Amino acid sequence: MTPARPVRPADPATPGLHHVTLVARDALKTIEFYRDVLGLAVVKRTVNFDEPSSYHLYFGVDGGRPGTLLTFFEWPRVPRGGFGVGGVHHVALSVPDRTALLRWKRRLDDHHIHVRGPYDRGYFTSIYFVDPDGQILELATEGPGYAIDEPADRLGEQIVEPPLERLSGHRDEDAIAAEMHPEPVRQVDAEMAITGLHHVSGITDDIERADAFLTGTLGLRRVKRTLNQDDGRTAHWFWAAYDGREVAPASSFSLFHWPGSDYRARPGFGQTHHVAFRVPDRETQLAWRERILELGVPVTHVQERKYFRSIYFRMHDGMLLELATDGPGFDVDEPLDRLGSALQLPGWLEPRRAEIERSLRALP
Ligand SMILES: [Fe+2]
Ligand SMILES: [Fe+2]
Numbered sequence: 001m002t003p004a005r006p007v008r009p010a011d012p013a014t015p016g017l018h019h020v021t022l023v024a025r026d027a028l029k030t031i032e033f034y035r036d037v038l039g040l041a042v043v044k045r046t047v048n049f050d051e052p053s054s055y056h057l058y059f060g061v062d063g064g065r066p067g068t069l070l071t072f073f074e075w076p077r078v079p080r081g082g083f084g085v086g087g088v089h090h091v092a093l094s095v096p097d098r099t100a101l102l103r104w105k106r107r108l109d110d111h112h113i114h115v116r117g118p119y120d121r122g123y124f125t126s127i128y129f130v131d132p133d134g135q136i137l138e139l140a141t142e143g144p145g146y147a148i149d150e151p152a153d154r155l156g157e158q159i160v161e162p163p164l165e166r167l168s169g170h171r172d173e174d175a176i177a178a179e180m181h182p183e184p185v186r187q188v189d190a191e192m193a194i195t196g197l198h199h200v201s202g203i204t205d206d207i208e209r210a211d212a213f214l215t216g217t218l219g220l221r222r223v224k225r226t227l228n229q230d231d232g233r234t235a236h237w238f239w240a241a242y243d244g245r246e247v248a249p250a251s252s253f254s255l256f257h258w259p260g261s262d263y264r265a266r267p268g269f270g271q272t273h274h275v276a277f278r279v280p281d282r283e284t285q286l287a288w289r290e291r292i293l294e295l296g297v298p299v300t301h302v303q304e305r306k307y308f309r310s311i312y313f314r315m316h317d318g319m320l321l322e323l324a325t326d327g328p329g330f331d332v333d334e335p336l337d338r339l340g341s342a343l344q345l346p347g348w349l350e351p352r353r354a355e356i357e358r359s360l361r362a363l364p
Helices: 027-037 098-110 173-178 207-218 282-294 347-359
Strands: 017-024 041-048 051-060 069-074 088-095 116-120 125-130 136-141 196-204 221-228 231-240 252-257 272-279 309-314 320-325
Touching (some): 017 027, 017 051, 017 088, 017 196, 017 320, 027 041, 027 051, 027 069, 051 347, 088 098, 088 272, 098 125, 116 173, 196 207, 207 221, 207 231, 207 252, 207 320, 221 252, 272 282, 282 309, 282 320
Parallel strands (some): 017 069, 088 136, 196 252, 272 320
Antiparallel strands (some): 041 051, 051 069, 116 125, 231 252, 309 320
């Protein structure tokens, strides 16, 4: 029999991440990196609906399945962004296993992209690098998961200290840096392909308050309380869509705790703009909006994003979150086998297509 566990009222609960939106300086460089190096598909070329003279590009897997999406606003004139309290530190994408990870390290190295790792994080193994704008990215293995150091049905209850050999200062950094797949990796094949988002990690100044917020607004559940393995003085907690038995893939969100820090995230290129979580449908979204308001959290009206519908709200530290519907999806305006092949505009911008196309640079 499963031991009794206090069930928290968390209905509705998000099934996981929907997309992450970042700010890019140059849409061409973004396509060359995310499509041509990382092997993600462009699933939509459109413009920022609130600022139609700039691109909004969507990358994803399986026709842009929620939980696989990275989207980019091209804002060439904003300053460089940076991580800090209220912002995202890094975005992690999922790969099948350690063999795939090592092949990625070789492929990125061959493209003159500096890679750190592979690091054994316990719950997964990871490599780290930055995109053309400086956003820190991680590729992480799907397993073994959070149940390696506490029972699968009691995740997040205790504070778990990582073993010493995983902490910075105790690792054999030279051996880690030297580990390299022997052959060049010119093609991204199915065995190594990125399968979607793995987790998003941000920074907060009040982790207890963040815990209550993520639980109350999103129905996420805490699945790990541990330390940052690269800075053992910093708490690192994880939340996810967790039913008390399993943690859903593409649902993890983690925060580093910087109590009292006034080192704030700076918006700009190379920094994440917001993190979106999934809501199954419109009706649930409306009910959810009421629930967030009842918690005293300001939330926007429903915004029509053509491929999904969105509401936005902020954590106490300023982190911008979104709840986006799973549908209608990216095939509302072009067939699945041609996603991302032509510029798509929402109906109200179609009359301005010629002017908008003139203001945008042609992309491959
Ligand atoms: Fe991470
Ligand atoms: Fe979004």
